[in-house]
Amino acid sequence: MNRFIAVTQSKCIGCRTCEVACVLAHACDPSVEGLSRLTFMPRLTMIKTKEVSAAVTCHHCDDAPCANVCPNGAISYRHNSVQVDQDRCIGCKTCMLACPFGAMNVITVPATRAFAGVQMTVGVKARAHKCDLCVGHDGGPACVSVCPTKALQAVDRADMDLTLRQRQERAAYELAGKAAAL
Amino acid sequence: MEKHMTVCPYCGSGCKLNLLVENNKVVGAEPLNGVTNEGELCLKGYYGWDFINDTKILTPRLRHPMIRRKKGAEFEVVSWDEAIKFTASRLAEIKAKHGPDSIMLTGSSRGTGNESNFVMQKLARAVIGTNNVDCCARVCHGPSVSGLMVTLGNGAMSNSMVEIEDSKCILVFGYNAADSHPIVARRIVKAKEKGAQIIVCDPRRIETARIADLWLQLNNGSNMALVNAFANVLINEGLYNKDYVANFSEGFEEYKATVSKYTPEYVESITGLSAEMIREAMRMYAAAPSATILWGMGVTQWGQAVDVVKGLSSLAVLTGNLGRPNVGVGPVRGQNNVQGACDMGALPNVLPGYQSVIDAEARAKFAKAWGVPSLPDKIGMSITDVPHMAEEGKLKAFYCFGEDPAQTEPDLNLVRKAFEKLDLMIVQDIFMTKTAMFADVVLPATSWGEHDGVFSSADRGFQRFTKAVDAKGDVKHDWEIFGLMATALGYPMQYKDTKEIWDELRELCPLYYGATYEKMDGLGYVQWPCTTVESPGTQYLYEGNVFQRDGGKALLFASEWRPPLDKLDAEFPLVLCTVREVGHYSCRSMTGNCTALQTLADEPGYVTINPENAKALGIKDQQLVWVSSRRGKVIARANVTDRTNVGAVYMTYQWWIGACNELTIHHVDPISKTPEYKYSAVKVEAIADQLGAENFVQQEYAKLKGSLSKEGTRTPAYA
Numbered sequence: 001m002n003r004f005i006a007v008t009q010s011k012c013i014g015c016r017t018c019e020v021a022c023v024l025a026h027a028c029d030p031s032v033e034g035l036s037r038l039t040f041m042p043r044l045t046m047i048k049t050k051e052v053s054a055a056v057t058c059h060h061c062d063d064a065p066c067a068n069v070c071p072n073g074a075i076s077y078r079h080n081s082v083q084v085d086q087d088r089c090i091g092c093k094t095c096m097l098a099c100p101f102g103a104m105n106v107i108t109v110p111a112t113r114a115f116a117g118v119q120m121t122v123g124v125k126a127r128a129h130k131c132d133l134c135v136g137h138d139g140g141p142a143c144v145s146v147c148p149t150k151a152l153q154a155v156d157r158a159d160m161d162l163t164l165r166q167r168q169e170r171a172a173y174e175l176a177g178k179a180a181a182l
Numbered sequence: 183m184e185k186h187m188t189v190c191p192y193c194g195s196g197c198k199l200n201l202l203v204e205n206n207k208v209v210g211a212e213p214l215n216g217v218t219n220e221g222e223l224c225l226k227g228y229y230g231w232d233f234i235n236d237t238k239i240l241t242p243r244l245r246h247p248m249i250r251r252k253k254g255a256e257f258e259v260v261s262w263d264e265a266i267k268f269t270a271s272r273l274a275e276i277k278a279k280h281g282p283d284s285i286m287l288t289g290s291s292r293g294t295g296n297e298s299n300f301v302m303q304k305l306a307r308a309v310i311g312t313n314n315v316d317c318c319a320r321v322c323h324g325p326s327v328s329g330l331m332v333t334l335g336n337g338a339m340s341n342s343m344v345e346i347e348d349s350k351c352i353l354v355f356g357y358n359a360a361d362s363h364p365i366v367a368r369r370i371v372k373a374k375e376k377g378a379q380i381i382v383c384d385p386r387r388i389e390t391a392r393i394a395d396l397w398l399q400l401n402n403g404s405n406m407a408l409v410n411a412f413a414n415v416l417i418n419e420g421l422y423n424k425d426y427v428a429n430f431s432e433g434f435e436e437y438k439a440t441v442s443k444y445t446p447e448y449v450e451s452i453t454g455l456s457a458e459m460i461r462e463a464m465r466m467y468a469a470a471p472s473a474t475i476l477w478g479m480g481v482t483q484w485g486q487a488v489d490v491v492k493g494l495s496s497l498a499v500l501t502g503n504l505g506r507p508n509v510g511v512g513p514v515r516g517q518n519n520v521q522g523a524c525d526m527g528a529l530p531n532v533l534p535g536y537q538s539v540i541d542a543e544a545r546a547k548f549a550k551a552w553g554v555p556s557l558p559d560k561i562g563m564s565i566t567d568v569p570h571m572a573e574e575g576k577l578k579a580f581y582c583f584g585e586d587p588a589q590t591e592p593d594l595n596l597v598r599k600a601f602e603k604l605d606l607m608i609v610q611d612i613f614m615t616k617t618a619m620f621a622d623v624v625l626p627a628t629s630w631g632e633h634d635g636v637f638s639s640a641d642r643g644f645q646r647f648t649k650a651v652d653a654k655g656d657v658k659h660d661w662e663i664f665g666l667m668a669t670a671l672g673y674p675m676q677y678k679d680t681k682e683i684w685d686e687l688r689e690l691c692p693l694y695y696g697a698t699y700e701k702m703d704g705l706g707y708v709q710w711p712c713t714t715v716e717s718p719g720t721q722y723l724y725e726g727n728v729f730q731r732d733g734g735k736a737l738l739f740a741s742e743w744r745p746p747l748d749k750l751d752a753e754f755p756l757v758l759c760t761v762r763e764v765g766h767y768s769c770r771s772m773t774g775n776c777t778a779l780q781t782l783a784d785e786p787g788y789v790t791i792n793p794e795n796a797k798a799l800g801i802k803d804q805q806l807v808w809v810s811s812r813r814g815k816v817i818a819r820a821n822v823t824d825r826t827n828v829g830a831v832y833m834t835y836q837w838w839i840g841a842c843n844e845l846t847i848h849h850v851d852p853i854s855k856t857p858e859y860k861y862s863a864v865k866v867e868a869i870a871d872q873l874g875a876e877n878f879v880q881q882e883y884a885k886l887k888g889s890l891s892k893e894g895t896r897t898p899a900y901a
Binding site: 010011013015019020024032033040048049051146149 | 367389776
């Protein structure tokens with residue numbers, strides 16, 4: 001089973017600390033000084049409706065529509081998650097259309113190339129932009145570690161098994177209770 | 183990398199954190215396991231520190247003292263010697279000519295700390311000789327202090343933030359914890375998980391309303407009617423604690439008579455709530471084994487605010503929800519040290535430690551300690567008196583310390599006129615602010631992160647914070663500046679550090695005597711009253727149901743409901759209510775200079791409006807609109823959301839272009855003198871030329887930023 005970020009919307013207070021943490025965790029320059037409105041593109045988005053406040057992000061589906069439709073094989077399963085190989089991304093946006101959660105975005109960044117020891121900008125490079133579970137960052141997903149109300153949790157197979165077990169036990173107790181009442 | 187322990191400079195939650203420092207520059211923040219924050223921080227705590235580094239995103243840090251030699255002259259950078267001499271001679275002249283009460287000083291509820299506030303009021307009382315000192319508590323929780331002082335005998339939160347999560351019922355009244363105190367909101371979320379019932383009284387669908395068991399969407403301006411109806415239900419349905427009322431309270435008969443008319447049916451038309459819902463709320467509140475009331479600006483920023491505070495405290499008394507853990511009354515203080523500024527006597531009626539200025543014995547004690555023959559015995563002016571007192575010529579000099587009234591007071595046009603009338607205006611701040619533009623003297627101070635001290639969190643908790651980096655420029659600690667000013671005025675005053683000031687304070691204030699620097703070391707948290715060196719402090723007040731009033735009983739008190747002052751009509755058909763947003767704080771001089779926070783939200787700011795109102799006005803989400811009242815007109819961006827109730831619009835008060843205080847009314851509570859920020863009649867108009875409007879916003883913003891930047895970055899003539 002792929003790992004993913006579980007969102008408990010009843011705990012979310014809509015503060016957007018997760019969004020900033022996400023951007024900083026993926027920035028070349030991890031200091032806040034590099035932030036700007038134009039380049040602020042978190043991989044999870046705070047959504048507020050009348051009834052819900054929640055950060056919406058990638059589910060790391062086990063049969064991921066984005067991976068299934070990618071014509072260039074840029075999206076694959078690695079580290080128990082759905083990851084994008086940016087070198088292969090052509091910016092066709094099929095993954096964006098396929099994702100039912102709106103968790104996939106396609107963005108462009110300046111493309112650079114080294115020539116004679118000099119970095120040059122050569123047009124733009126497309127990127128399928130989504131949650132990568134902060135693979136390679138110390139301390140796990142940044143959004144999870146900063147959430148002040150613990151509304152975000154990184155969940156893996158073992159966590160899920162524990163939750164299932166608790167629910168099964170509760171269901172069994174409820175059955176027993178009903179039996180006793182008969 | 184160095185780590186320096188401090189306390190967050192934003193809301194009153196009192197979160198402990200480390201500032202991370204490299205090469206004398208702050209580069210990050212990490213949470214500490216403080217008593218209130220338990221290893222968590224919110225958006226501002228994590229990302230609200232780079233203003234220290236003088237990012238100049240909004241406005242520059244002040245680096246040099248500046249004076250205007252004459253009214254209307256250009257600012258001139260001068261030495262500290264000259265700035266202090268100039269200011270002191272002007273103050274002395276005004277005092278000699280018009281008396282000490284023609285001078286007013288403010289405390290600062292922000293990053294400066296308790297010690298500076300103590301020294302400021304000492305300068306006012308012992309040196310200048312006036313009780314004209316006040317702080318921004320006036321415009322926020324002043325009514326809570328005034329109201330609770332009368333009904334319970336102590337103006338602070340009765341219980342502690344850590345107890346909230348173990349309360350079985352939380353009544354949230356006019357308080358949006360998610361935006362004002364995320365770390366308190368976290369306690370409410372935890373309480374809910376532990377099985378607490380949550381009742382929310384708020385016209386907006388705030389975050390807490392989403393998880394509430396009952397959401398009472400009352401009409402704007404109906405607080406007193408609803409609180410009276412709550413009391414009416416508790417009494418008429420026999421839900422109140424008769425023994426508790428008989429043993430520990432007084433005034434029941436009169437109270438009962440006042441609320442008798444406020445049946446749930448009677449208030450239906452005022453509040454817009456069904457009688458059944460009001461009854462259900464009180465059945466839930468009264469049945470809970472422990473219940474806490476939390477309130478914020480939705481209760482206090484009204485022309486009728488003190489009365490509502492008294493009414494809320496009476497609900498706690500009626501149900502016996504005081505004097506034990508996990509219950510009580512919680513006016514959750516907004517600014518990180520507004521509790522502290524009050525604790526230090528930055529109020530016109532009390533000396534430090536809430537010792538009354540009309541108490542001759544208290545005055546004599548302070549006068550003796552400070553080596554002056556006497557201290558002023560007349561209650562001073564409040565900060566909301568400044569406009570009309572200046573207008574009437576009774577106020578000649580205003581010494582504004584760490585506040586920005588030209589942004590935060592109601593009816594800004596009135597404020598600006600008042601400032602222009604003054605003979606002398608002194609601004610002591612870390613940033614060039616809109617207020618500083620009016621100043622004759624600008625005194626640059628060290629910022630949070632550049633000095634040591636003690637803050638008081640919202641639940642009376644003293645905590646130490648420490649310096650992380652050296653200040654840049656020719657700046658001084660606030661308490662040093664006040665010391666120099668006092669000395670120049672003929673009263674030598676010199677402290678070597680904040681501990682020396684704190685120890686002087688402890689000796690004078692029995693409430694704080696046991697709160698030593700040593701006890702507050704590291705993550706130490708000392709809640710006053712702490713009267714002995716052995717005492718750990720007091721987590722909840724009124725133990726044994728002994729109240730701090732003469733006779734020891736709580737007072738039950740109700741008042742008739744009064745409608746808000748401003749009137750809606752065909753021209754101005756909508757209510758404007760000013761509110762907070764999580765990413766910005768106070769006048770925004772700090773958060774507006776933080777890269778992350780400014781990235782999330784920038785000018786002109788939002789006006790939130792219900793889809794029904796927006797549709798009728800032809801306004802789409804994110805469009806620029808005009809918002810105007812009988813007092814002014816500003817441009818703002820529409821945020822069309824059904825979290826906002828029909829008939830009202832909401833704006834946050836920190837924007838320069840979308841400055842909602844150009845629109846608000848100067849109408850104050852008769853007792854606390856707190857303005858009615860929550861109710862002004864406005865109209866909202868669509869703008870056809872959106873591109874032109876966007877350009878207008880950018881131009882105006884650039885113009886304002888440019889003018890403040892020009893003044894704030896002046897350099898000495900010799901440089």
